[in-house]
Amino acid sequence: MSEANITDKRDLSDGGPSEEAPSRVSSPPRKKKQKTNGAVGVLSHPAEINEKYVEKSFKDCMRAVFQDGVEATHIGTEAAVITNPFTCCVLPNFVKDERFLKGLKEELLELDFNNKSNDLYKFQQSDALQNFTSLYITALKKLLYEDFLSWLREVTGIPFINTFDLTCSKYNYTDVLLCHDDELEGRRVAFILYLVPTWAKKDGGLLDLFDMDEHGQPKSVVKSLVPNWNNFVFFEVTPKSFHQVSEVLNQDKCRLSVSGWFHGPTVPRPAPYIEPRCTLTPHVDTQETLFYEWINESYLDFGNQSEVQDTFSDESEIQLSRFFEKEKYEAVLTQLQNSDIRWKSRGPANKRHYKSAELTSLPPVIQECLSVMQSEHMFLLLSNFTALRLHAQAPCSDDDDDDDDEDEIEEVQEKTEEGLDDEDGEKVNGTRCKSASEESESKPEARIVDHDDGDEREGVTKERGEQSDKVQDGDVHEQGTSRKDETDLQDGVVIKMKREASTPRCRAEVRKWTHGCYTLLHDTDTEGSEFALDASVFFNTHGVSQATGGFVSYIAKGEDEELLSVLPEENSLSLVYRDKETLKFVKHINHSYRTSRGSNGNPQNSHCAFYELYLVYYE
Ligand SMILES: O=C(O)CCC(=O)C(=O)O
Ligand SMILES: [Fe+2]
Secondary structure, eight states, X not given: OOOSOOOOTTOOOSSOOSSSSOOOOSSOOOOOOOOOTTTTXXXXXOOOBOHHHHSHHHHHHHHHHHHHOOOOSEETTTEEEEOSSSOEEEESXXXXXXXXXXXXXXXXXXXXXXXXXSSSEEEEEESOGGGOOOHHHHHHHHIIIIIIHHHHHHHHOOOOOOOOOEEEEEEOTTOEEEEEOOOOTTEEEEEEEEOOSSOOGGXXXXXXXXXXXXXXXXXXXXXXXXXXXXXXXXXXXXXTOOEEEOOBOOSSOOEEEEEEEEEOSOOOOXXXXXOOOOOOBOOBOOOHHHHHHHBOGGGGSHHXXXXXXXXXXXXXXXXXXXXXXXXXXXXXXXXXXXXXXXXXXXXXXXXXXXXXXOGXXXXXXXXXXXXXXXXXXXXXXXXXXXXXXXXXXXXXXXXXXXXXXXXXXXXXXXXXXXXXXXXXXXBOGGGOSOOHHHHOSSOOOOOOOOHHHHHHHHHHHHHHHHHHHHHTTTHHHHTXXXXXXXXXXXXXXXXXXXXXXXXXXXXXXXXXXXXXXXXXXXXXXXXXXXXEEEEEEXXXXXXXXXXXXXOEEEEETTOOOEEEEEOOOBTOEEEEEEOTTEEEEEOOXXXXXXXXXXXXXXXXXXXXXXXXXXXXXXX
């Protein structure tokens, strides 16, 4: 991650509010040399609110909007009140004296700015302005937190408290603040004063307002506000106030603003929406020969598998290049780019935005590829790569220290060496490797968790319950493990019982990533106790870099530090083992991806995309 001082991702202020409101900042505010240019002088240009807005008739209209729910679109000649999707007021020419604003802008541009970058945003931000005593900033604070706040108290009836929560932001080319609702304890009204050059819709950097679906989740942008010089925008912070700053697309303009929140008593909020769980399935039956046609031969070699396992056990992650046979990789890519796949947008915007293929619309070659990735052989191969118990023939390495289990492991190893029997009784070469734990002493250290999959982890638990009846009949054994005699079966009971407790499962998705796509960390994860193995194979990744976004970032819950960043690589299988304390996101893919070079060396166009075969496996 590009900066070490990332705080709560919804708290964009650098120093946090100054008084009553709880600070969500994890590290103490940095002491900086404060610039005091002009601090000892006297303002020649008064910092005052445009007199139109302090007239009684105007305030009465505003009070009717906020306290009586009157629908007004325009008040007076200038002010606009947006009522749909939520009440948001725009006060143009907010500060009376232009010369004050120019002085303020100059002072602000002299501040030190911190690069802020995480799942939700990329922009530059000053330290909290409460600590600055320079002339214009001090005058602005008075204007906002004395004059305007008492105006707002009158208009809204909210008993605001005197809590400073103010910073200055700079959004340059490719900077963005993705969909969020601003909700944080005590924040009651959000405000922004724009100090931008002449701005047009095509420059990006719009303040987009979202409506909501039936679950109270953001649905689509229904209103976009173009930032304008000396426009003051404010809205109440509620569970409805989903908004974003769209990506700045102009390479030459800087979207400068001063923004913050007015604080008041915390309002009780509804419980966060929990998404339905995804279905996980055990391995699928596939023709064994397919597996050998698809997977690069070198990964079927036992020695290579051991090496992979060694690395994986140390790192909890590995990238395996040229994973599919070349022709197969190319066949899939051609179909991804050319066939009539139905791509469905995956939201909601406060959690993710990318396209996912409707599985039924996938052409045969991609269906085949997916079935290989979900085949029994793949589960076993992954067991051997990772030492995870993703296959019945992989011994449970949790129990490595347990003497009683050693016999069991040996027994399973024998079976594994015999190979999986295919339907004709032939051994499966690729899986005729030793079992995973023979080479590895222990499981990889789990470090790394998908917010997406938190729900699914619960799903695993639920479905395990449903599954246990079925498995008793030996479903798993039927999938290629030949049990020859009574003894085996008896020993097998032990193994089988363990297996019943956790039938390895997976979920697959074919994803398309283009400019504007992302996933966010989100806090509505259900608590799961499982570990998961993320497996992704990427297609057409030319032009994807740390600068364009599109990489997968893993971080420890509640910590700032990035544990791992996976940059999508052509035909590379990325394996990452994560626990519930680990979250991940795909960094917003910005406009520079469009202008990066494609595989033919030409700049990509607006249709450029890379693809991901994403699977998550659970023991
Ligand atoms: O700058 C804007 O238009 C909005 C900023 C915002 O939403 C925020 O800082 O939370
Ligand atoms: Fe916001």
